[in-house]
Amino acid sequence: xxxxxxxxxxxxxxxxxxxxxLAALGRGALTAAAxxxxxxxxxxxxxxxxxxxAPVGGSIGAGSAxxxxxxxxxxxxxxxTIALVPLLALALLVWAARTGAxxxxxxxxxxxxxxxxxxxxxxxxxGTRVAGAWLAGYALAALAAWGASLAGPFDVRPLSLLLxxxxVPLLALALxxxxxxxxxxxxxxxxxRRAVVPxxxxxxxxxLAGSLLVVVMVVVHLSRVLHVHSELDAGxxxxxxxxxxxxxxxxxxxLWGLGWLAGPGFSVSLGAETTWANSQTALLPMVxxxxxxxxxxxxxxxxxxxxxxxxLLGAWLARQSLARISRLSRTVDKAAVVGCAVVVAxxxxxxxxxxAGGSLGSERLARIxxxxxxxxxxLVVDLGIGAAxxxxxxxxxxxx
Numbered sequence: 001x002x003x004x005x006x007x008x009x010x011x012x013x014x015x016x017x018x019x020x021x022l023a024a025l026g027r028g029a030l031t032a033a034a035x036x037x038x039x040x041x042x043x044x045x046x047x048x049x050x051x052x053x054a055p056v057g058g059s060i061g062a063g064s065a066x067x068x069x070x071x072x073x074x075x076x077x078x079x080x081t082i083a084l085v086p087l088l089a090l091a092l093l094v095w096a097a098r099t100g101a102x103x104x105x106x107x108x109x110x111x112x113x114x115x116x117x118x119x120x121x122x123x124x125x126x127g128t129r130v131a132g133a134w135l136a137g138y139a140l141a142a143l144a145a146w147g148a149s150l151a152g153p154f155d156v157r158p159l160s161l162l163l164x165x166x167x168v169p170l171l172a173l174a175l176x177x178x179x180x181x182x183x184x185x186x187x188x189x190x191x192x193r194r195a196v197v198p199x200x201x202x203x204x205x206x207x208l209a210g211s212l213l214v215v216v217m218v219v220v221h222l223s224r225v226l227h228v229h230s231e232l233d234a235g236x237x238x239x240x241x242x243x244x245x246x247x248x249x250x251x252x253x254x255l256w257g258l259g260w261l262a263g264p265g266f267s268v269s270l271g272a273e274t275t276w277a278n279s280q281t282a283l284l285p286m287v288x289x290x291x292x293x294x295x296x297x298x299x300x301x302x303x304x305x306x307x308x309x310x311x312l313l314g315a316w317l318a319r320q321s322l323a324r325i326s327r328l329s330r331t332v333d334k335a336a337v338v339g340c341a342v343v344v345a346x347x348x349x350x351x352x353x354x355x356a357g358g359s360l361g362s363e364r365l366a367r368i369x370x371x372x373x374x375x376x377x378x379l380v381v382d383l384g385i386g387a388a389x390x391x392x393x394x395x396x397x398x399x400x
Contacts, residue, residue, distance in 0.1 A: 020129070022133070024131075027100060027134060028133065028135060028141070029137040030141075031101070034096065035067065036141070039067040039070060046241055047062075060151065061149050064148040068145055068156055069085065069154075071085075072085050072160065072355055073163060082357075083357030084252065085357050086245065086249040093164075094171055097168055098171075098175045101169070101176035105176050134173070135166075135173060139169065143161075146165075194325065195321060198320035198321045199341040199344025199345040200344065202316065206379070207251055207255060210254035210255055210258030212254075213261065217292040221292040225291045228291045249289075252357075253289065260274060264378050269368060274294060278297060278299055281296045310379060314342065315386035316386075317338070317342065318389075319390055321341045322337075339384075347376060349376065350376035350379075354372040356369070358371070
């Protein structure tokens with residue numbers, strides 16, 4: 001080895017410890033900035049197409065606030081609170097952040113999520129330092145967006161910043177490592193570990209069932225939906241943007257539909273509540289998809305049979321859970337896994353409902369959707385009935 005080679009090798013060794021962290025810090029900031037640019041550009045375009053004369057700084061501030069809101073932040077506008085997060089948009093933000101985190105974690109050895117490591121060993125892994133630097137870069141960029149939002153019309157609630165600043169990048173880091181599933185599940189008790197996957201699958205199926213109900217209602221009342229859309233006179237670009245926002249909010253509406261299927265019902269505005277028994281209407285926001293709201297009046301008794309949807313999904317959940325246990329296991333062990341799966345599914349849906357928000361303004365629009373605690377309790381009962389029937393059948397079959 002020549003002298004120059006020795007100098008280069010020594011220099012690389014001396015600085016190599018810092019370069020991965022610095023690169024990860026920059027990539028974390030760039031990951032957040034990339035999605036911020038897209039959202040802010042869409043907001044600027046919407047302002048220009050609407051003929052508004054808002055200053056550029058104010059429009060950028062509004063775009064920054066919207067970006068934070070898509071990540072879960074709550075916005076204030078005067079006395080009104082806007083707490084409605086399109087869940088598909090949030091999923092896209094997490095997916096984009098996951099892509100950035102995955103590229104960084106793939107370039108370093110020593111995953112912090114390896115299941116065989118202890119907590120002390122995880123801390124000293126090279127991947128831990130790189131992941132922490134990436135998280136710091138993303139968080140700093142999100143805080144910079146908060147600073148930019150001060151120039152806009154919206155007031156971002158400080159406590160709600162935890163979601164876009166920390167929760168979104170943490171979730172992206174967790175999903176960005178191939179070993180995260182085994183690593184995190186390995187920390188749970190055995191019964192809960194076996195219940196997580198069936199519970200989350202059932203939670204997704206529940207939201208899908210509610211979303212399909214919304215799609216059916218839109219198809220049935222398509223003429224009313226198109227009439228409201230035309231009355232808004234938003235133009236081609238504005239109409240396309242409005243339609244895209246409604247598609248991104250489909251899982252939110254699916255949670256409302258799930259609230260009706262499970263029993264608690266849902267509210268579109270103050271005085272406009274829909275349950276199994278009847279449908280009430282009041283002054284509704286000028287959102288085309290809300291024109292699919294059922295006509296006011298009593299609903300037929302057949303509507304109560306909608307509870308069979310979550311009950312059947314509870315039976316499906318129990319079958320998934322039992323497939324992860326030995327057929328000859330004790331009934332109490334099977335019941336523990338099935339019960340944990342029911343709770344996981346209900347809590348996952350309730351968490352989505354809480355993140356999705358329940359306010360689109362003030363007064364009549366201050367509380368909309370389904371209260372998360374009521375929805376969780378109803379799902380525990382409905383899913384529990386279906387799961388208990390399958391569990392009882394399994395016990396009876398083994399007794400024969």
